[in-house]
Amino acid sequence: MGDDGQVREEGLGREGSRSGVLPPMPSLTAGFGAGLAQRLHTALWVFDIDLSRVVWANAAALDVWRAESIEALYARDLSADMSPGVAARLRQYQEDFIAGDAVFSEVWTLYPQGRPRALRCRFSGVRLADNRMAMLCEGLADYNDTPEALRSTDALLHSTVMITLYDLGGHILYSNPAARAAALPLPADGTAPLLDRLMDHADHRRLVTDLAQSDEARLVARVRTAAGARWHEITARTCRDAATGAPAWLVSEVDVTESVEYQTQLEATRTKLEAQARELRELHHAAESANRAKSQFLAHMSHELRTPLNAIIGFSDVTRRGTFGAVQPVRYGDYAELIHESGRLLLDLINDILDISKIEAGKMELRPIEIDAQELAETSTRLISGMARENSVTLLTDIGPDLRPVYGDARAIKQIIINLLSNAVKFTPAGGKVKLAIEDRPEGSAVIVSDTGIGMNDEEIARALDPFSQIDSSIAQQHRGTGLGLALVKNLVELHGGQLIVTSRPHHGTDVAAVFPVSPA
Template sequence: MSDFEADDNGSDTFPPADIATMALGLCSPVYIAGTDGVIRYSNKAFNDIFRRSDGHPLRRISPRLLSALRRSSAPIRQRESVEIDGRKRTLSGRHVKLAGHGGDTLVGVYDDQTIETELRAALGTVKERSDELLSTVSDWVWQTDTDWTIVHSVTRDIGTDIETCAELTGRSLFDIGQFRPASGRRPPTLRTRAPFRDVLFVLERPAGGERIYLLSGIPVFDAEAGGFQGFRGSGTDVTERLAAEERAGAYRLELEQALTELTATNARLDGALAQARDADRAKSLFLGMIGHELRTPLNAIIGFSEVMSDELFGPIGRPEYKDYAADVLQSGRHLLSIINDILDVVKLEAGEMMVQADRFDPSETISAGIRLLSLQAENKQISLDQDIAEDFPVLFADEQKLRQMIINLLSNAVKFTNKGGRVTISGHRSPQGEAVVTVTDNGIGIDSANIESLLQPFKQADDRLSRSFEGTGLGLPLTRSLIELHGGRLEIDSALGVGTTVRLVFPADRVDPT
């Protein structure tokens, strides 16, 4: 590490011809170099200190020093730190460019300032420790005579608005303030001759207001005669501390009151939460019980109506009866689907729904969903298409749950798409390696403000829609829960009057890498 600067003081008048003889005889490190930076002469002291990494003497001065010497006509001073025999040495170099008959010559002489540097560092440490010690001195050091008249006073700042501590001299301690009892400590009186410690003393300020100190004092007696001579003591300014303690006490009281209120509120909330959990549990149990109780007779109704509709045991007479049986069959299947959705929601809320993962091709599941919804789409003259990318991957997932998700999304898309509309289901692999199934329609669309409510069970985007479109509002919430069981996510983009796009995103760890 080195620093150098031009030195405009002094002059060098000795001729270059005598430089080598003078330099080599000095005890200080000296070098003589040409304007090319190559060292021509150097004494033993210089060679012992400045060496190359291979141990040989330095042959050139540094390019930075050479550049500085070329630019400056005045001597240059340089400070440099080197390590010699494991000890850090500080050298001060003085470098000059001398003119001679054969051209300019560069000369450098170094002084060892290690001891000076170490002394300065030691003095700095001593000063730092002294400052630390002084910072621990009491705010006020005082001495009184036998009548409590102040005869000596030293302070950093006692906040009395008195210009100098000397102005306290000659005034009684009892005149400039008053002692107050605190914490069982008895304050001193004019007749006190015993030591006292940490007694509150209120110093009255001439400009108004007061400062509060903790004073401690010990009696002083004549060493020879033993007569009482007064007190010596010190004081610590505790004005801010006491004010802070008072504020803290007020805050603590407020906090205790707030904590009491908060505890009572938490108790009420815990009771309400317990009631809500009990009600939710009762609701789930009720729905599960009703669902199972309804499914048994409903399956019988579906079975009998299917037999009657297909006339498995022969004609049933009038054609209207066959149509009625078909209507009963369709309504029964629809009701069974609703009951199954409700039971699935109950299982999901209870944490009983599990993923049975298998390796399968999801494009076949998509095709099956298309076939299942094709008749419903055909009745509304809706175009139902699929677009499966070539890189659409094989999945490790629950195929039955994927089928359920696809049917829910396609059913919603067909339901909320007007006559002559279009519904497309596609599959592709994202740049992040995820498998994405997308259902897009150009139906009535959803207001973005209502999308979140659609993901809550038994909710629809607009209650008025429930009068035009059948359904319980379980499709999207159930689908989101099922995709989240796979570690994936459900994404919805929609605009009123434009259409809706819903994406099922399976994470990369559900994708077969082959």
């Protein structure tokens, strides 16, 4: 100040120093920083991630946490009410703080004394005296929003769906806790391109193409995660970065590894079953071909055997009867009788084989006509009556009046009835009875042969219906036969589209019903 009372600026340099030299920065008083923090209205606190406790807080933070003192706040174990998702998120923060100078700005909902408090928080790393990494938390301001917004933000943090915001270069702008937990450790430059996560680059090209064409992409792809290779169902949409307004991709992912592996197992099982089905069909066709070849061979051989066999039967019959004079010595006559009997048995066998072979080869043709039931019964019993007399068996018939005609092949139906009657007579002891009945049923005409013979159990019935099998009984062993009678009857009945029903009990006789439909197949 001059004598005239005016203030003069003499020698002031541009940096505020008359001499142009910057004076030393004065030191602040000890504890000035802590005292200043206490005067801030912004809530500041240090959270020990390992202990899950607040180890330092300013006055504004104590107010946020509704605590009277730092000692009271430190006494609270915040892990007691902490969800696994939040705990994992804090561990991720700690790893990022250690790896570099990471800073996060998010909206968090705190629950001091059980009451929610929403804050827009800024988190950064801070070293404790023991060199452990803790977290410096800045509650920038009360975050007042609608309950819906608060709940949606909280849901985003706790959701198991992995949500990531990428820029158009495929680099991460934001990821929720679920996405960060599944992600591989960040590289040195802190970027994690989407292309590097997808194991098949074709999936990345498809995703980029679909986003460019329709602003949306959906696919199931194999991705690299902290748990190894996993299958994720990915949904991506184009959007804008809320912070910069730049175009971005919002990608949500759901782990579907178990479903994909289960589907793969199902496909493998289905392929295996289809292969087995093809193999079975081929074996079935081969078996059918072999069966047809067998039937054709038997049919051919039966025809070839008939010619010499007829000669054997004819000449042995002439010899045993002594048509051209008595046979000397007598023993030769007995031999001729045995030759004739064996020839007849062999001819019956060949005829039965021929009929079964024709049926199995599909070469037996039916010529169905209407057959009078009374005439059918009389013709059939006439042929068996001699055999019944020889065995001292009474042969009966029960033919109701006004029966409708039996519709079928006349020769085949007569063969069926004769086979059933001869079997019944053969296995009925002397003094027993065999009855032939024909009746009308709703499903067609039924021919029923009943006897009072030895009867059969279920196992013996199955054997009797099997070609070349006979029941093992003393009476059966007294009669030589082909063992094809009942099996042939069953085939002939089924060839008509009918059904053979056998009902029997040991020592209580047998009932066999052959039911023929009104119109044969």
